[in-house]
Amino acid sequence: MPTLDDFKKKYESVLELIPKNNVRLDHLHVANEKLVMTGAAPSEKIRNKVWNQIKAVDPIFADLQCEIAIDSSLPEPIRTYTVVAGDSLWRIAQNHYGNGALYPKIIAANPGKLKDDKSVIHPGDVLAVPED
Structure with a gap:
């Protein structure tokens, strides 16, 4: 059975992208042998960026349940x-x-x-x- 650390290693690039884009991560845990990730992004564009990275790691992401809402009160990232x-x-x-x-x-x-x-x-x- 995969552990939280196993999932963190697999989705490391996603977890690195999240704070760089001001995505608020509310929950990150394992349930029913899946990584459960919930949070909010400052815009649809940023949410899509996270999803594109998830799909780059695993196109079918069968071991991930991810719910990212839009919270426009979050600041857009500044490069x-x-x-x-x-x-x-x-x-x-x-x-x-x-x-x-x-x-x-x-x-x-x-x-x-x-x-x-x-x-x-x-x-x-x-x-x-x-x-x-």
């Missing part, structure tokens, strides 16, 4: 990026979104640091880079 020499807002957007023209998303996410497309960034600056 940060530390500027390196040679970076520009365009280059950062290109690397994160696959489209440099989306750099205004980075400006909007950093109102205390960036005013507009003429804002200067320096190596070592830490910028919020919203998920796409």
Whole structure:
């Protein structure tokens, strides 16, 4: 009979993804030889991200019962990026979104640091880079 530690090892990548995406994990236990996981995600997009990781571990997840609700009071995760020499807002957007023209998303996410497309960034600056 699998133990909680056995399930934690199997679904390790899922359990690592949960806190990084501000998913609240309310219960994690074993019942009827299944890992039972309940919690809440800040958005449908984040809930889907968790489910996609579950399916990457085990496409049929027959040993898992997972219920993740949406709780919009939970904050969306904030991804940060530390500027390196040679970076520009365009280059950062290109690397994160696959489209440099989306750099205004980075400006909007950093109102205390960036005013507009003429804002200067320096190596070592830490910028919020919203998920796409």
